[in-house]
Amino acid sequence: MAELNGNLLVAQSGGPTCVINASVAGVITEAGRHGEIEEIYGGLNGIYGILNEELIDINEERSKAIDGLRYTPAAALGTCRYKINFDKKPEAAARDMNRLFEVFQAHNIRYFFYAGGNDSQDTAHKIHLEAVKRGYEMRVMGVPKTIDNDLPHTDHCPGYGSVIKYNSATVMEIGLDVGSMATDDGSCCIVEVMGRAAGWIAAGTVLAKQGHASNPPHIILLPEIPLDEAAFLAKVQATVAELQYCIVVVGEGLKNAAGEEIGADKSRLDAFGHPVLSGAADALASIVQGRLNLKTRTVKLGYAQRAAAHFASQTDADEAFACGAAAVRAAIDGKSGFMPKIVRLGSAPYKWTIELEDLANIANVEHFIPRDWISEDGMMPNDKFVEYAAPLIAGEVKVPMVNGLPAYVSLGRTPVEKKLAPRG
């Protein structure tokens, strides 16, 4: 493969995670080792910012800041949910694609890395195909990222290990708290976690049990399995009868038998006539409290869970970094249109390596938990799931502390001089 000289552009897309910055650090660190790569640029706010030619010069950043990306949550370059949608808006998509290549050419971008989930891999794939079509020599790589763990082909996704580590610790701690307040009447606590379509995040909290059936969580409700209200209430009741308390974890996208999200009932209006925004946990709490007359409290971790870098998984951060670095090595080797994927070589001891997957096989395919990794009643992942998930939470990322709080970094963001007229 001929050597390709030029500049590198890396950007982030979709919902942030604890370790998406670690992937960017992997890209930047590896890029610095290869003479073919001249300038290293960051694109602000993903495609959305790149369309506006909002690039920053990574070589102007303090090396301390680049190191800090390995423990700093959220998207240091900014992120977006912008999609180049050829299906629904073909003309706008064609205009966007033209503009992107104007930006690439104006800044001699020959290496493009896009860290994100399903939609972002689709975008990377389209850009790769467009470069080929135009005969514009550029190597395009997706970098996997998503707490949802729903990308296909990769064993798991960077971001997932950290969210289930934090959520499991949290469920363990909530369980100790609620269990220690147990009274004759019993009590229930419902913890809502992210996961609209796939239940990977909710399922991951099974690790809090540490192999003991009576440990919390006692029930895990996944969006893939419609709520069987009677069976659920019976299990809550049986748990409280035995332990005087019950901890339930629910994925936010839990659906009823009719396929509707139970937390998205728009018929509920407040005193002002606004729809009540609650969620799956509150909806379940209404059911438990109403049907069982059992004291029930809710916790909704929301954005906290995907940003909790103060308790991120070292394994996850290492893998995220490695995916970024592997993407650069592959591009230097002449590859384009691929995504590094994590391949598991063994679970005990845990061993992994990185291979490449064609972006054509990644984009817009969702990966769900195998049904035989979940108990027959659908309310608890089984040992197969535990074997899969347990290695992903090993180790703790060390975050420097200042004044009792994490000392996360932010980038200086020196702008790259614009060369184009503003976008029309």
Next chain:
Amino acid sequence: MAELNGNLLVAQSGGPTCVINASVAGVITEAGRHGEIEEIYGGLNGIYGILNEELIDINEERSKAIDGLRYTPAAALGTCRYKINFDKKPEAAARDMNRLFEVFQAHNIRYFFYAGGNDSQDTAHKIHLEAVKRGYEMRVMGVPKTIDNDLPHTDHCPGYGSVIKYNSATVMEIGLDVGSMATDDGSCCIVEVMGRAAGWIAAGTVLAKQGHASNPPHIILLPEIPLDEAAFLAKVQATVAELQYCIVVVGEGLKNAAGEEIGADKSRLDAFGHPVLSGAADALASIVQGRLNLKTRTVKLGYAQRAAAHFASQTDADEAFACGAAAVRAAIDGKSGFMPKIVRLGSAPYKWTIELEDLANIANVEHFIPRDWISEDGMMPNDKFVEYAAPLIAGEVKVPMVNGLPAYVSLGRTPVEKKLAPRG
């Protein structure tokens, strides 16, 4: 003061914290140094269990478990919200008090330590008075505990530093996440924290700002200050105009101008006719989304915040331990009817000592944030508050990890043989 020989009983009461077990460890550790104290017993589930003569033998516990109490959240002895209520139920209260002293006498309890908040200090005080009245020689000490930080006379309460450390880190992390997703439309995230009457917990998240006005949280709503909806919405709008996002922290007990909790509107019914359980954050989100048409998400930390020992304050844990130990030393010195309180000697550098306060001055008095520690608009604590709160979050409790999760301890709970007939 004459030497008093006999057994010690320690129990926990009210909502758990990250460090209430550290206080028990302080009691146990100090008690082991004094020959007057013969057996060390734990009372299960506070007064509620003691009435049922449910005592455990602490000397049977592994010393590793006692050490582990210094980093294990929740109430290792179990807790209760049981109140001996002479005002409302004088006959039941008199029966309870009789029974308690039967238990104390049967087990030769001469030292009694009760760790808890306002109600628990009231209980300790009543037991002290009853012992004096009966001429039963026993030294009774309260040990301060509450995340709410609303006990009077003590500079702050063990449990408070840890909850605001975790909440501040969480708000900082959520802020990074939401800020990195900023789009032209802007977005808002509302984080609900505990605090029904006093806003100490919500106010503590000001530490996440680290002194920078534009850092999150941008608005903090306290239960003491009725919501001024127009002023609140104007501040959200101004913040989004400047930063493209806005992070709001709200204490769960926030009230409207009529004095009603905004999260406790029972008029909202779900499709089953059950009252909607939501909370202050969801109620505020309905208002923001409805009035400003601004994308708004909520986080409700609930029990997670008071149990988050994986990120507890070392200062808080040390002070909690010291309060337990000081209570024992005071009792050995002949004191009864007191609570150790934390006295601040300086904020920079932070210095503190422990003195005693008469339980008569503690029981049922609530301590609120001084009004001049809050900005004029009522939506942000000022520098006086920051000076007060900042030292309380210093240092991180080191928790041993096993399989990527905290290795919290539980007590073996060897029962003390019962000597009485079951409670009538």
